[in-house]
Amino acid sequence: MKYSCIAILALHCILAIGQNNTAYKYIINLSQVKEDKVKVELQCPTITQNQIWYHFPMTVPGTYATLDYGRYIQNFTALDKNNKPLPVKKRGNNSYFIQKADQLQTIHYLVNDTWDADTKKNKIFEPAGTNIQENRNFVLNAGGWFGYFQNMENIPITLEVQKPNHLYGISVLPCTSTAEKQIFNAQTYHELIDCPIMFSPPDTISFTIRNTRVRIGVFNEAGIQRSAQIYQEVKTSMQAISDFLGGDLPVSRYDFIIYLKDYTSFKPVMEGKPTVKTLLKLYKAFKGQGFGALEHGNSSFYFLPEFGNEVAINMIKDVCIHEFFHILQPLSLHSEYIGNFNYIQPVMSQHLWLYEGITEYFAGISQLRGKVITPEQYLQGILLSKIQGAEKYPNDMPFTEMSKNVLKNPYKKQYPQVYLRGALIGAMLDIEIIRLTEGQKTLKDVILTLIKRYGKDKSFSEEGFIKEFVQEVHPDLQAFFDNYITGKALLDIQKSLSYVGLEYKSMQNICVPKHPIKDNDVKIERAIIQKPEYKIIYVGKKERIGLQVGDILKDKDIRSVIVDEEGRYLPNGLKTTLVLYRNGNRIEIPYTVTHTEKPEVVKHQLINPKNKAPLQEKYYQRWINN
Numbered sequence: 001m002k003y004s005c006i007a008i009l010a011l012h013c014i015l016a017i018g019q020n021n022t023a024y025k026y027i028i029n030l031s032q033v034k035e036d037k038v039k040v041e042l043q044c045p046t047i048t049q050n051q052i053w054y055h056f057p058m059t060v061p062g063t064y065a066t067l068d069y070g071r072y073i074q075n076f077t078a079l080d081k082n083n084k085p086l087p088v089k090k091r092g093n094n095s096y097f098i099q100k101a102d103q104l105q106t107i108h109y110l111v112n113d114t115w116d117a118d119t120k121k122n123k124i125f126e127p128a129g130t131n132i133q134e135n136r137n138f139v140l141n142a143g144g145w146f147g148y149f150q151n152m153e154n155i156p157i158t159l160e161v162q163k164p165n166h167l168y169g170i171s172v173l174p175c176t177s178t179a180e181k182q183i184f185n186a187q188t189y190h191e192l193i194d195c196p197i198m199f200s201p202p203d204t205i206s207f208t209i210r211n212t213r214v215r216i217g218v219f220n221e222a223g224i225q226r227s228a229q230i231y232q233e234v235k236t237s238m239q240a241i242s243d244f245l246g247g248d249l250p251v252s253r254y255d256f257i258i259y260l261k262d263y264t265s266f267k268p269v270m271e272g273k274p275t276v277k278t279l280l281k282l283y284k285a286f287k288g289q290g291f292g293a294l295e296h297g298n299s300s301f302y303f304l305p306e307f308g309n310e311v312a313i314n315m316i317k318d319v320c321i322h323e324f325f326h327i328l329q330p331l332s333l334h335s336e337y338i339g340n341f342n343y344i345q346p347v348m349s350q351h352l353w354l355y356e357g358i359t360e361y362f363a364g365i366s367q368l369r370g371k372v373i374t375p376e377q378y379l380q381g382i383l384l385s386k387i388q389g390a391e392k393y394p395n396d397m398p399f400t401e402m403s404k405n406v407l408k409n410p411y412k413k414q415y416p417q418v419y420l421r422g423a424l425i426g427a428m429l430d431i432e433i434i435r436l437t438e439g440q441k442t443l444k445d446v447i448l449t450l451i452k453r454y455g456k457d458k459s460f461s462e463e464g465f466i467k468e469f470v471q472e473v474h475p476d477l478q479a480f481f482d483n484y485i486t487g488k489a490l491l492d493i494q495k496s497l498s499y500v501g502l503e504y505k506s507m508q509n510i511c512v513p514k515h516p517i518k519d520n521d522v523k524i525e526r527a528i529i530q531k532p533e534y535k536i537i538y539v540g541k542k543e544r545i546g547l548q549v550g551d552i553l554k555d556k557d558i559r560s561v562i563v564d565e566e567g568r569y570l571p572n573g574l575k576t577t578l579v580l581y582r583n584g585n586r587i588e589i590p591y592t593v594t595h596t597e598k599p600e601v602v603k604h605q606l607i608n609p610k611n612k613a614p615l616q617e618k619y620y621q622r623w624i625n626n
Helices: 005-018 189-193 227-245 264-271 276-286 311-325 351-371 375-390 399-404 411-420 421-436 443-453 463-473 475-485 494-498 557-559 612-625
Strands: 024-034 037-043 051-055 073-081 089-090 094-098 102-112 130-134 137-140 155-163 166-171 175-177 181-186 197-200 204-209 212-220 252-261 294-297 299-306 503-510 522-525 534-537 551-555 574-584 585-590 598-607
Touching: 005 137, 024 612, 051 212, 073 089, 073 094, 130 443, 155 189, 166 175, 166 181, 181 189, 189 494, 197 212, 204 227, 212 227, 227 252, 227 351, 227 443, 294 311, 299 311, 311 351, 351 375, 351 399, 351 411, 351 421, 351 443, 351 612, 375 411, 375 421, 375 598, 399 411, 399 421, 411 421, 421 443, 421 475, 421 494, 421 612, 443 463, 463 475, 557 574
Parallel strands: 024 155, 212 252, 252 299
Antiparallel strands: 024 037, 037 102, 051 094, 073 102, 089 094, 130 137, 137 197, 155 181, 166 197, 175 181, 204 212, 294 299, 503 598, 522 534, 534 551, 551 574, 574 585
16 A cells, blocks of 8 residues: 555654653573574554554565565564463464453563475575574574564664674664673664565675675675685676766665585585486485575575585576676565555565566676677677576466465466576667667666656555556657567567667577587586586497597587677588687687588577677667667
């Protein structure tokens, strides 16, 4: 619901009349863990009414899933000033109905962590969950630890955390600390939910990008210090984002909070040729783990695997850009369904195309515009992968319909398309804006204009936003939304990419150059976590180009004997060379391009011609260089 100024004033007056002590005070002691549980004490704000609801969230912003945090709360007790229990009834998974609430003094309960829970239905994604590892690590996503009284989400909260001396809690919340205690303050319950806290032995590093102070805090189960390495990757990504946005970042501080789970025992498996037994062992270890990240207004939380190599570092490089870009949407541009989020009976927004699709698109294109990757890497890697992934999701439901119903079947199974089809729609929308404005505006320009109009504290109209968006560009943009976002039209990728001079072929039946490894009498060794290279471990009698056991071939060199710089297949019979690595030395061997004898079905070929029409070149440069 969108409140008027008068309604907000009236609500504040009601709250002021109903309570004298207008603040929550939560107290927990992380030095006292029993059976993997921690006791929570709430010193309650004054309640004058006789009955009141106390809730834990069903879900929280950014998760798009049913969480039901209340399932992990035990021994809930409400006490009066004489420590006598008051009548309490639990309703559903998340709510407690407290009678004689005007006598309420304190609430006590136990928190059981979600990471260790053997839960199959509505399992809580680790970056949104809670972790209790005595003397090692505690993850406090507030929804799993702390509840709120109904209609009292907008009053201050103090959180006092007593802790072992060797642990330190990292969070963007204002904090005062001693060796044995940290006290955090939140202006509202919404802010508490938006600011995860992780307690662990310190492994932190800070740096500044333009106007923003960035901090990285890491807990690694394997005991490897990672913050300095992660800093090198994150700083490059943040610089690319700053360049993309054209200057200062929209936040003055930002925390990357990272938990790395120990899989170092699988390092030989990941880097070599595994047996069936070791693959099964690895599968069991990975089963049920929710690797990924969750965004917040001034921070993001990561749960990733640690193999003792660079895998986690590379994952963070890719994921952190996406999560940080959420500071634009939905954190600074959102409808009233997010701005006035209902934790217990959430109404989901129809604009996942904006919140996740555009965010994922920005995460890729910003690396190109920031010179972190080349046009070829973006087009043939990121964009082409989105095109290929989008194909998995049929256009049998409008994007907006899926968004509004994402918490229930069959819609929630469609959610992953926001990162694939949603990102592809973002690229097409960007190009359409460039075309309709003759290069005067890009998608980024429109988003930043709307952010200036709204910002994190003001919501746009859920139903009227698309019309408002179109008004910032051109009336003809409405057809794009009608077709691809509120409608079910097939994405016309070929037409869209042609505006910037790219040639896209969705399917062909043609003879193509043979692959120097796949179409050859050799066997290879390749790690499960794929490196961009192949190692030859067997050479048969019909080997056709002169490969030897031990040779290493890299993806980029293999690609160079299949397609040219534009992405076109090389002609049959072309004489060239193939680069490979033998005994540690880079060598070149003669290579003749040989096409397959019979036509093959080829899907999703993307060609970037050097010689484009003048208007195509203008739009292409506007698109990739901003």
